[in-house]
Amino acid sequence: MDEINKEGAIVEEVYTLETDSALEEMPAEEPSHQPEGDGEMQSIADNVRSLSPTRLVLKRFFRSKLSVIGLAMIIFLFAFCWIGPLFSPYTETTVDRETDRQNVVVTKIEVEYELEDGTIEQFTVYKVQKSPMEIDSLAGASGEHWMGTDKNGRDILTRVMYGGRVSLTLSLLVVLLETVIGVVLGGLAGYFGKWVDTLIMRIIDVFSCIPSLPLLLIIGSVLDGMKVDPNIRIYFMMIFLTLLGWTGVARIVRGQILTLREQEFMVSATARGLSTPRKIFRHLIPNVIPQLIVSMTLGLGSVILMEASLSYMGLGVPLTSASWGGMINDVNDPFILANYSNLWVPPGICIVLAVLGFNFVGDGLRDAFDPKAKR
């Protein structure tokens, strides 16, 4: 019997070694905090089939079709935005000045001519003026410009790619920063309780009651007035977006830590005389990571939407460089809205794809992390 058990243990060890090396970049779960499974792990059959928690989550994640579709959408967008421009002959600011299209101006001239017998005859003359176009603006889709060009003769497809770079990088940055601030403050509030908790919770209350869009508008005009370089203005906007957005993460972390710190493994950590930072960051935070990953993916979607709204209102990147929201801003001209769908539909679809992708992935992760889930 002993031998069999040993064999089982070896099989398990080899197995975990393999899975661990395959999944190194995934956040490590602390197995010591999940002692429920230990009892069953003794039998051989279970040993061979048992999966690490990370493996289990991944398996459940990939079983859901929606999450796989979402992941595919995100991978496609990242490839599109970072690899795509390498194959494009234009950059986001290239103005296409070579065109054989011509401006056509038709003028209607009405002429009245008095005949010899006194009757008046009317003629209508159309004067057609053609002049060569200086820039290839508002062109339709063609082999040269797959999605046409905008008002200033810049290639739409290329601008969509570059715009995606800005939106995706900034959103990732904002969500990462939000999470860091949220984890630190939420962790402090949850762990120390008492007046620290009260103070941080009141700050969270105040921040979550500030209307975010009006505040960002105000900040936008403050930055304009301070003559901040338009190229770095978007980073300031992102900092303020972060300052307004960390409260959600902090609430999650605090709530989790409030329940976790009463559990046995924390008593043991205290008994072992671990330092407070070690207790918080090595023993409490890893247990919150599943919720954090979910809230980060779902948060990415909403930050992309917020960034798009800001760019749409002209508070984002400078007008010369592209951004998805800023490109849709052209619809404020009814002429373009009615006649040139190729200007604003592609960036809009990209925004929807990105947000939808992150939402699908976030949703899938939530279901996968949920220990109560049926499937």
Add this chain to the structure above:
Amino acid sequence: MVKYIIKRLLLCVLILFGVSVILYLLLRCVPGDYVTNKFTANPNVEMSEEKLEAMREIYGLNDDVFTGYFKWLFGNPATGTKGAILLDFGTSFVYDAPVSEVIADHMWISFALTLLSLVIYYPLAVYLGTRAAVKQYGAFDYATTVLTMVGISFPSFFFSAIIVKIFAFDLGWFDTSLGLNSTGLINPSGWELFTDTAWHLVLPVLVVVVLSIGSVMRYTRTNMLEVLSADYIRTARAKGLSERSVVYKHAFKNTMIPMVTVLAGILPGLFGGSMILEDFFAIDGIGRIAYNAMNQGDIPFVMGYNMFLALLTVIGMLLTDIMYVVVDPRVKITN
């Protein structure tokens, strides 16, 4: 209960105070005040520096930040304002009327828009969410999940643009050039004006419905799933009740507990309006008015509007908590 509410109300006051301090500090950082913007932009009017100073004095822009905030909060005897503490937010620079009056004038059209949408999307979302949860992982569940997720993924301006392009420009059903009124109306009677406005509200309402239905539907679905796995549902099934009765009587009532509290939280927010949507459809609601005011540095109005929004949020949070206690007999207030 009363003690709890009083405690919460005091907390609300504290929160509002914090919000007002942050907002006022930021607003006063905006360079290029209203007076400079307005009077130096017009080349026909010669304004000497003294005159500008005098105008600034009238508009109360000469004080330093702290005096300014103090006067905003407690009133300024020189201009006769009673101060924000007595709900007097002063006179709007741009609209030249008391801030509260401007807000009250433009609030109702925003309210009508959001209330109409709420009446449509809320029951629909609850219905869809319940159906989806009952047949979890079924075709209906997948279809509604995907559709509602697509809905929440649209930026409002992009979806509005698509809707306007299709229904107003391509199909020609609506005339969106003048906001809520048609171009051809001359001396319309009250009824004509009403139907015309109602017709023009169709598109914005459609946008709000599609964009907001997703989150409520997801929330209903999650709650319903949780309730359906509860013990008393198993008991109900064991008693031999029909599936219909189990789902729509036993489970549904319990699902409605969080839904009602959420609704209570949404209600105050209905008055706040939406900047992007109202601006896009040229609706003279509170959001658009505030957007214009903000672009022109109208400090009293922007302060008033933002405090109004913060007040609505705070009331919403308070109502949510109170509703929990009222609706759910299991929730009790302890200390």
